[in-house]
Amino acid sequence: MYSEKVMDHFSNPRNVGEIEDANAVGEVGNPQCGDIMKIYMKINEETNIIEDVKFKTFGCGAAIATSSMATELVKGKSVDEALQMTNKAVVEALDGLPPVKLHCSVLAEEAVQSAIFNYYERKGLTPPAGLKCSGCCSSCHHHHDHEEE
C-alpha cells in the first residue's frame, strides 16, 4: 500500500525532535482526526534561510513520512522557497501516496506554512499575501479549504 520511500521515511524519519531556540513553530491538525504535525524551525534572520528544522507528528505512517519529507525539502532553503513547496511536491518526493492518505501531504504543506507564518508574526512583520495558515487548520482536514492536489 505504501511506496518504499514512504516506508523508509516512516521507519527512519528525518529531523524528528524539537528545537529549543526555534524562532518559528507551527502546529496543524487535530487529535480528533488522528493527525497533528508540529514543525520547529531555526531561521537565519539575516538571510531568511531555514538553517534547521525538526518535527513531531501524531498520526499514521503517511503522516510521519510526509512530515519527514517536508522537513527534508525545506531544510537549507529560504523562507520564500519553502513557501513554494506544495503538497504535490511532497507526494512526488515520496513516490506517491494512496489516495486516502493525500490529506497527510496537505497537512505537511500547512505545517511548513504555519511555522513560517509564526516566524513573520514573531518578527512583527506582515506575512506575505496568500499565506493563510497560522495554525488555522484546527478543524478536521476533510472540511479544510485547501485543495488536495
Added chain:
Amino acid sequence: MNQRIYVDNAATTKVNPQVLEAMLPYLGGTYGNPSSIYAEGREAKTAVETARAQVATAIGAEPNEIYFTGSGSEADNWAIRSVARSLKEKGNHIITTAVEHHAVLHTCQSLEKEGFEVTYLPVDAYGRVSAEDVKAAIKDTTVLITVMFANNEIGTLMPISQIGAVAKEAGVLFHTDAVQAIGMVPIDVKTMNIDLLSLTGHKFHGPKGSGALYVRKGVKLNSFITGGAQERGRRAGTENVPGIVGLGKAIELATADIPKKAAYLTQLRDRYISKILEQVPYAQLNGHPEERLPGNANISFSFIEGEGLLLFLDMKGISASSGSACTSGSLDPSHVLLAIGRKHEEAHGSLRCSFDMENTIEDVDAIVAAVSEIVARLRAMSPLYETFLKENK
C-alpha cells in the same frame, strides 16, 4: 524471527488442515450439483445436509433451522431485513446497540430510510448493554431486538441469555450476530431464547465465503435471492459445496472442547494484558476485564496513532489490528471505542490482539516487548506526548 506471529484471529483464521482435507474432494472429483438427482448430485446433497446437521448441533438447533449464506454479513442483512419486512404490519421498531458490527448497523440505518424506527442503545464503559435497558426500550411497535453475542473489537460479551428472556417475555424476535462467539463460548439457541443467529466459518478455521443463518422454526424467513429451490427456496444459487462442507467440519471442531480452549486463551490474553498494563504507561484496557472473549485483548495507548504501531509490528513479524481511522479508510476512529467513552485520540491509538490456539506464551512475551518498544518510539515523536509531559512536569 522467521516465524511470524499472527494475532489477528478476530479478523480471520487459518483453515484447519482437517477442514481443508474435508473440503478437498468437493473442489476436485466430487463436483456434483446438489440439486441433481443422479449419483454425483446425491453425493453433494448428502455432504451439504451433513454440514447443516453439524452447524445445527453446534448451537443446539435443528438442521432445518439452518440456512447457508456467503458470509456473516449476509446472514445479518438477511435476518434483519426479513424480520423487518415480514412484520411491517405489526410494527416498525427495531432495538439494537451502538456497538454492533457495521453489517448490523448499516442494515438498520438503511431500514430507517425505509421508515423503520431504530433505537441504538448505549453501552456501559465496558461495552455492555443491559437487559433492563433492552426491556425498557420495547414498545408496542417493536418487532426485532438485535444484539451481538460478543463484540468484534473489544471482545465484550453481551448478556445474551437475559436479553433472550426479555425478548421472549415481550414476544419480540431476538437476533444475535454470533460471528465472534462461535467456538469461543458455549451457545444454545433454545435455552438462550435466540430466534435468529448469524455465523461465519472463517472466524473459526473454516473457509472464507461460508456463513450460516439460524432461524427458529415458525419464524417467517423471506427469500433473500430468488431463482431456485436451494435452501428451501429462500436463497437461490447453486450451493458453495466445498465451503459448506468446510463450515460444517470447522464448527464441529471449534465447538468440540470450548472449556479447554477458553482456559488456554484466557491465560495468554490475561498474561498479555497484565504485562502491557504493567510495562507501558498511559495504556488502558478496552472492554470488560472478565466478561470478554477468551482470545481478545484490546488496549488503547495514549498519544500515538494505531497505524504506525501496526506497521512497526508488521516489520517485526507481528500481525495485529487497530481501531484507528487510518486503518479503516475513514477519518473517524472506531465507533465501538467512542461508544465506551474513549476520547478520539485514545481510540486512534488502540491495538487489538486476538489470540488463537497456535499462539504461545513466548509469542505473548515477544509481542509485549515489541509493543512497549514501538509505543515508546512513537511517543518520542508525538507532539501530544510532548505537550503532556510539559504540562505534567
